[in-house]
Amino acid sequence: MAKVSPLMLLPPVLFAGIAAMFVLGMNREDPNALPSTLTGRQAPPVAVAQLADLPVFSDADLKDGKVKLVNFWASWCAPCRAEHPNLETLKAEGVTIYGVNYKDKPDAALGFLSALGNPYAAIGTDESGRMGIDWGIYGVPETFIIDGDGKVVDRFPGPITERSLDEVIRAGLKKAAAE
Secondary structure: OOOOOHHHHHHHHHHHHHHHHHHHHHOOOOOOOOOOOOOOOEOOOOOOEOOOOOOOOOHHHHOOOOOEEEEEEOOOOHHHHHHHHHHHHHHHOOOEEEEEEEOOOHHHHHHHHHHHOOOOOEEEEEOOOHHHHHHOOOOOOEEEEEOOOOEEEEEEEOOOOHHHHHHHHHHHHHHHHHO
16 A cells, blocks of 8 residues: 655645635625624724814714714715715705715815715815724725714715615614614
């Protein structure tokens, strides 16, 4: 009987390990989901500067007893333009939305709001991107659902579409109100 070298077992063992990781990865609930460590925790500090003479928001606003959204956006972001009408719809429905203008030029941000409308109850600018890092955003747009105690209930990466407006955002707002 021939002796089997331990090195001969290495390729089948590596293949089995890679295959197992592939199968586990394919069986995740939502392969497009980007996890957030903030869900279920207090929102990180609000660290924004005032944008022109627009009202700015603070940590206290996130803990005012009411459900709200925090939306990170930028004028240079095409998906932000695409989601903007849905933010206007939420504003018309009475949803409080706080805006964080992310890594943008103040004049460009003001032009964006002037052209498309301002759905934000208050807004601040994060030119350095520090608040975005603290909140763990992957890019813009990104929206957080915050309960009345300032806790992150859910996070939605990407533009809010009509479909996600119903399936994710409104559902998350109801969940936040029930907590």
